[in-house]
Every structure is written in C-alpha cells, then in structure tokens.
Amino acid sequence: MAKNKKEALLKTPTGINGLDEITNGGFPKGRPVLICGSAGCGKTLFATQFLVKGITEYNEPGVFMSFEESASDLTQNFNSLGFDFEKLKADKKLYVDHVRIERSEIEETGEYDLEGLFIRLNYAIDTVGAKRVVLDTLESLFSGMENMALLRSEIRRLFTWLKEKGVTAIITGERGESSLTRQGLEEYVSDCVILLDFRVIEQIATRRLRIVKYRGSTHGTNEYPFIIDEDGISVLPVTSLKLDYKSSTExxxxxxxxxxxxxxxxxxxxxxxxxxxxxxxxxxxxxxxxxxxxxxxxxxxxxxxxxxxxxxxxxxxxxxxxxxxxxxxxxxxxxxxxxxxxxxxxxxxxxxxxxxxxxxxxxxxxxxxxxxxxxxxxxxxxxxxxxxxxxxxxxxxxxxxxxxxxxxxxxxxxxxxxxxxxxxxxxxxxxxxxxxxxxxxxxxxxxxxxxxxxxxxxxxxxxxxxxxxxxxxxxx
Amino acid sequence: MKEKEKEKAKGKLIIEGKLILKLYVSGMSQKSMKAIENIKLLCDEHLKGSFELEIIDIYKNPKLASEKHIVFSPSLLKILPLPKKTLVGTLSDTKKVLKGLGITIE
CATH class of the missing domain: 3.40.50.300 (P-loop containing nucleotide triphosphate hydrolases)
Structure with a gap:
C-alpha cells in the first residue's frame, strides 16, 4: 500500500473477520458508514463488534449512542462477544449514551434543532477521545415526530459534523420498503453503505452482506455470506481465493x-x-x-x-x-x-x-x-x-x-x-x-x-x- | 384590576398548582432566544406568581443534556404539575404550549 503513489483513501479496520479483505482494508477513516438491513439481521451486533474490536485490537476508544436498546440489552450485546462492558466503560475506552425519547411526553411547538444530541455526542467523543462512533438506530428519532423536513436537514448536518470531527461512524438503519433505510439515510451517507440481509431458503437461514456503495475505494461486489457465532460476525469472502497455489511433486x-x-x-x-x-x-x-x-x-x-x-x-x-x-x-x-x-x-x-x-x-x-x-x-x-x-x-x-x-x-x-x-x-x-x-x-x-x-x-x-x-x- | 378585566376578556388561564419549568437552550441561537422570549411573555403576563422558570444553557452543561435526556433544542420541561411534558421548539404555537402545560382557558 505504501508504494501506491495515488492518494489512497485511509482505512479503518472493521474488526469483522473477512470484511477488511472485501473492503480492501476497512471502512473509510473519519467518515460515516451506513449499515442497513431488516430487523434481526445483525446490525447492532455488527456495530458493537466494530466498536469493541476497535478498543481491544486497535486501541481506538469508542462511543456507543443507542436510540433503541436499553442499557441492559446493550450490556448483553457486549458481553455476548466476550467483552466486559463495565470494564471498558470504567477504563474510559467506551462511552455509552442511551438516547431515550418519550414520545407521549413530547409536543412540538415550533422550530427546533438537534443541538441537544450534538452536545451529548460531542461531550461523549471528547470524554474518551473516541475515534469510533456508533449511532444505533438513528432513525428512531423520526418516529412520532411531525416536522420531518427539519429532522432531515438536521441529520444531514449531523453527518457533516461527524466528518469534521474526524470519527469513523457507523449509523445503523432499518430497511425501508422502497429504499435502503426508512428515511432514506443513504442519500446523506455517500461514502460507504453496507446492506445486511437475513433470508430463509428452504428452512435454512442464511445471512448475507453486500457493499452497496463505497466511494473512492475498490471493493468486492458480491453478496457475501456471513455468520454469527460466539466470536461475533465473520464474513466469508468468496473471491479472495486465487488460482496460484503451489503444486507438490511428492x-x-x-x-x-x-x-x-x-x-x-x-x-x-x-x-x-x-x-x-x-x-x-x-x-x-x-x-x-x-x-x-x-x-x-x-x-x-x-x-x-x-x-x-x-x-x-x-x-x-x-x-x-x-x-x-x-x-x-x-x-x-x-x-x-x-x-x-x-x-x-x-x-x-x-x-x-x-x-x-x-x-x-x-x-x-x-x-x-x-x-x-x-x-x-x-x-x-x-x-x-x-x-x-x-x-x-x-x-x-x-x-x-x-x-x-x-x-x-x-x-x-x-x-x-x-x-x-x-x-x-x-x-x-x-x-x-x-x-x-x-x-x-x-x-x-x-x-x-x-x-x-x-x-x-x-x-x-x-x-x-x-x-x-x-x-x-x-x-x- | 385592569389586568384582570383584560384576562376576563380573553378567557381566564387556569392551572392547578404551581408550574415548575426548565427551559434547556443551546447558547444564544435564534431558536433559543425565541423560545425564551415566548415563555417569558406567557408566564410574566398570565401566570404571575404561580410559576418557577429556570433557563439552562446546555453548551455550558453538556453532561446535563445527557442526564436530562435532552435531544431537541430548545426543550421546555414541565416538571410539575404531573404528568411531565417536554415541549420542543420555539414555543410559538401558543395553543400547543398551553395544552402541553396543562393550562385551560375558561
């Protein structure tokens, strides 16, 4: 890579087995990545693994901002990967912020912005010196809110802000009916979009991953099967094998x-x-x-x-x-x-x-x-x-x-x-x-x-x- | 006396108990200023003596934003009387604000 004189995109290792091979080195460094897929396809685990491996293997502290799961669910998620959630927090390697919004208590009385979220995120990132950020599932913000146009422009501002902040961010989104995510977040995240899929074919479940978009980088375009086991997510690259093996005469x-x-x-x-x-x-x-x-x-x-x-x-x-x-x-x-x-x-x-x-x-x-x-x-x-x-x-x-x-x-x-x-x-x-x-x-x-x-x-x-x-x- | 008559003409604002409010704003942004202006107008003119309002700048207290679950700015939290309510935005929609604060007009 060092030999490459062309301005190569800096990458951040994903921490997901096999994915770095497909993406030629990982996610775009300092940019937002969108992970989308239907319910139960492994988005949160994907994001968690990215964060945990970032901390444990690359010494990159992380922020987990959860819009959906409760703190106990989150702990379970981390623990299921064999990592001590509380210890990571105590070591100031991980900052978790649970964004809870009680719809029934909220009334929209005029124009507003997401400055509250920005401040929290900024505080979280600065507290641990985070290099990695997960926003899971950002789109939950939209549910029950009336002023969609306003929220959209705020989300757009959020992505720009994340880039300026220089963190590699994973944003998860639920699959929509006609678009990759319900609110069309893929329009705003133009750098890297990954689609996860969970299908049952003849009673046997298979999980698949596809890189929909990766600006400025070559990447595998196939659907790659992936599995979830006690070590988390592993992707199996199909095409990384080449016909260049040696032949023995023994x-x-x-x-x-x-x-x-x-x-x-x-x-x-x-x-x-x-x-x-x-x-x-x-x-x-x-x-x-x-x-x-x-x-x-x-x-x-x-x-x-x-x-x-x-x-x-x-x-x-x-x-x-x-x-x-x-x-x-x-x-x-x-x-x-x-x-x-x-x-x-x-x-x-x-x-x-x-x-x-x-x-x-x-x-x-x-x-x-x-x-x-x-x-x-x-x-x-x-x-x-x-x-x-x-x-x-x-x-x-x-x-x-x-x-x-x-x-x-x-x-x-x-x-x-x-x-x-x-x-x-x-x-x-x-x-x-x-x-x-x-x-x-x-x-x-x-x-x-x-x-x-x-x-x-x-x-x-x-x-x-x-x-x-x-x-x-x-x-x- | 004059003011009371004025109120009567518009309909009387009735609340049960004392209103405890916290307004979380983000610095001197336009929206924040507008919200402050709107809530002050409402309280000072119509709820004299029966309210408590605290204005908090989340820029200065970033940790508080997370502790108080502030996402939207500005956010007006009605602490009392129950039920708790969060009014987000510039508080320009007076009807919604009154309803949200549990104020009825007679």
Whole structure:
C-alpha cells in the first residue's frame, strides 16, 4: 500500500473477520458508514463488534449512542462477544449514551434543532477521545415526530459534523420498503453503505452482506455470506481465493498398495484432491477409511467429516473389516467430525470447516459424502461452497478426499456435487457393484488422474476382514 | 384590576398548582432566544406568581443534556404539575404550549 503513489483513501479496520479483505482494508477513516438491513439481521451486533474490536485490537476508544436498546440489552450485546462492558466503560475506552425519547411526553411547538444530541455526542467523543462512533438506530428519532423536513436537514448536518470531527461512524438503519433505510439515510451517507440481509431458503437461514456503495475505494461486489457465532460476525469472502497455489511433486499412498500401483507414479500427489463416486453400497466409506489410515501411518493428522454415520458407528463398521480407526483416534491423529448436513446452513458448515482447519491443521481432509450437502442448498450454492472449500484445501496443500453418492439414471453421474467437484478434482475414482455371472462383483475404475498415467482397467476387488483386497492384477 | 378585566376578556388561564419549568437552550441561537422570549411573555403576563422558570444553557452543561435526556433544542420541561411534558421548539404555537402545560382557558 505504501508504494501506491495515488492518494489512497485511509482505512479503518472493521474488526469483522473477512470484511477488511472485501473492503480492501476497512471502512473509510473519519467518515460515516451506513449499515442497513431488516430487523434481526445483525446490525447492532455488527456495530458493537466494530466498536469493541476497535478498543481491544486497535486501541481506538469508542462511543456507543443507542436510540433503541436499553442499557441492559446493550450490556448483553457486549458481553455476548466476550467483552466486559463495565470494564471498558470504567477504563474510559467506551462511552455509552442511551438516547431515550418519550414520545407521549413530547409536543412540538415550533422550530427546533438537534443541538441537544450534538452536545451529548460531542461531550461523549471528547470524554474518551473516541475515534469510533456508533449511532444505533438513528432513525428512531423520526418516529412520532411531525416536522420531518427539519429532522432531515438536521441529520444531514449531523453527518457533516461527524466528518469534521474526524470519527469513523457507523449509523445503523432499518430497511425501508422502497429504499435502503426508512428515511432514506443513504442519500446523506455517500461514502460507504453496507446492506445486511437475513433470508430463509428452504428452512435454512442464511445471512448475507453486500457493499452497496463505497466511494473512492475498490471493493468486492458480491453478496457475501456471513455468520454469527460466539466470536461475533465473520464474513466469508468468496473471491479472495486465487488460482496460484503451489503444486507438490511428492507422492503419497492412497492406503491401498494395489490401488497405488494403478497410478504410474505409484500413488497420488501430495496436496491433491480425489473424488470417489459410486452408488450406495459400493464401499466408498471403506476406501475413505483406508485413505485415513494411510495418513495415520505417515503420522499425519486427518480430519474426517462424516455426514451420515456417527463416529462410533464408523469405528465399529471399519473394525469389522480390520481397519482400526480407533488407534488413530487415540493417537489424536484422526479427528472425526460427525453432523447432519441439515443441522445448519452451508455457510455454517463452511465456517466449521475453516475453523477446524485452523484448529487442527490437518494434512488430510475427508468429506463423506459431499452429496448429502445437496439437501441443504440449491445446486449453485453447494457448488460455490465446494469450490471454495477445495480452493482452501489446495492453498493449504491438504490432501483431500471427497466421496459422492451417485444414482442410476440417464447420466451416470447425475449429481450436482459430482458435477461441481469432478472437474476440479485431480483424481477421480468411480466404484461399481455389478452383477456378473450370477455374482455381485465390486470394481473400481480410475476415471482421471491429473499429471500422471493410470490404469484404464476396471479392477475387481472384494472386501475381506482385512479391508479391501484386489482380485485382478494390475498392469502398469 | 385592569389586568384582570383584560384576562376576563380573553378567557381566564387556569392551572392547578404551581408550574415548575426548565427551559434547556443551546447558547444564544435564534431558536433559543425565541423560545425564551415566548415563555417569558406567557408566564410574566398570565401566570404571575404561580410559576418557577429556570433557563439552562446546555453548551455550558453538556453532561446535563445527557442526564436530562435532552435531544431537541430548545426543550421546555414541565416538571410539575404531573404528568411531565417536554415541549420542543420555539414555543410559538401558543395553543400547543398551553395544552402541553396543562393550562385551560375558561
């Protein structure tokens, strides 16, 4: 940034995970920012986080002027983010002013101005030396008042005043019917406008954020999913991932010697992604377990997402065929994360993925199966999520294995997750279970494998009490 | 005696008990001055002896603005008699002011 000779807009870090990336550094410093959205979309939390993180991480004191919530609600808001509201106040880092207006007691008897508010705000800012200010929800001032024109011109004056004061201010506003905010505040805040949205699609709630306007700065224009959890708001930037990851030439085993031999390199590339497709009962999970065990043998940690079986069930089933996942778990090299896909929205899943990746730093990730994610989002969303996930894994050079359930149909792989992943996956193995000579025969075929030669033969195998056993010999 | 007759001609202003008022203004702004002028006119002419008026400049007492929940300026607070009322603005709308202060005209 320092190299940039052009007069760049100074930015203030937002304190919201992921948002600085989208806004190329944060909010415009010393300017008002409008956050709008319908009730319950997270505006107040957004503003609170901006303020609290400003204090705790950037040493910028703040003023919270609340027009709606009572002091106790506010305390709860701060505490929910794990910050001690009273302590911040006592340390003179935070000044809270609750603007309470009793409509029933007010009578308008002529022209007036908002000088009372200005004085309070000025006093608050000067008391703590505030760099950040939150006005939540300013528009409440309008309710019940008759002289709208007068209030509007006063609000306009307020924004100008805030700029002169040099504070970075967040003003929250409730979404109006035909405009972003009820009173059209977006007309006055011309620097930065952010829209929050809360939608329920097929019973699953998703939160989204969009930068409507950001004068003088480049910014991402997509709708970005965001989530609210115990750490507050996190935004997931979709497009911050680039196709510039490194590619390893190191070879790792799939966990099955016979399968390794089907590749000219004697295994798959380290940090590559593998897709495993097949109908129900074609041993996808068993192959995945072998994959996990090969990672264990390399003394590398593995993160196993199981969407259909509980960890216990998975352990028991694999134990019957001689795959001892238990020892891997005991050694803390294998972590099984089991949850129903429908438990939470896609964004939440992706966030759990990312969090676990950060926490456990696995070298191998298995998702079994990705096809069940279809139940919780439309195809485009699932596809977008998988692409993001795969990119993340690639960047981190993690070995990835995805299984996907396919069905009989006009197209063999008529499954959107296969569609999404197959072109991105480096290796694609298809499993079959077909009838030949009055016998069910399991077989495996390598559909593709990038950057290496591979066997084109269908390879038959059986499942023994020592796991998968190939019955046809491999010819390289 | 003359004044009483005048009042009679306009209708008598009746209030219950003593009126306690606080007028919060912001310095010498035009609106503040107008409000002061209006309330003085009303009280001195019609409510002699039955009111108490304090004028407070919030510029000089910024903390008070927050404590007394002042947002609009000027703001006239009727402390007594209850119910409490806040009259915002220049107090030019006499009808509303009288109603707000609980003054009835006979």
């Amino acid at each position: 070879i790792i085993s799939t966990g099955l010697a016979a399968l390794d031999n089907a590749f000219s390199t004697g295994g798959i590339y380290c940090g590559s992604s593998t897709l495993l497709t097949g109908q129900a009962g074609t041993s996808k999970t068993i192959l995945a377990a072998h994959f996990a065990m090969s990672s264990y043998k390399r003394k590398e940690s593995t993160l196993y997402f199981s969407f259909e079986e509980s960890p216990d069930q998975l352990l028991r089933n694999m134990a019957t065929i001689g795959i001892d996942l238990k020892q891997a778990i005991k050694s803390k090299l294998l972590h099984i994360q089991a949850s129903r896909p429908s438990l939470q929205g896609l964004e939440m899943h992706l966030l759990v993925f990312n969090k676990l990746l950060e926490e456990l730093k696995p070298r191998t990730v298995i998702i079994d199966p990705i096809s069940s994610l279809i139940t919780i989002g439309n195809n485009n969303e699932v596809r977008a999520m998988l692409v993001r996930l795969m990119d993340t894994l690639k960047m981190k050079q993690i070995n990835a294995l995805f299984t996907s359930l396919t069905h009989d149909g006009p197209s063999e792989y008529n499954n959107p997750t296969v569609d999404a992943v197959s072109s991105l996956a480096d290796t694609w193995i298809d499993l079959k279970n077909e009838e030949r000579n009055n016998e069910r025969v399991r077989s495996l075929l390598i559909v593709k494998s990038r950057g290496m030669g591979h066997s084109n033969n269908q390879q038959d195998f059986t499942i023994t009490d020592k796991g998968i056993n190939f019955t046809t010999s491999n010819k390289k």
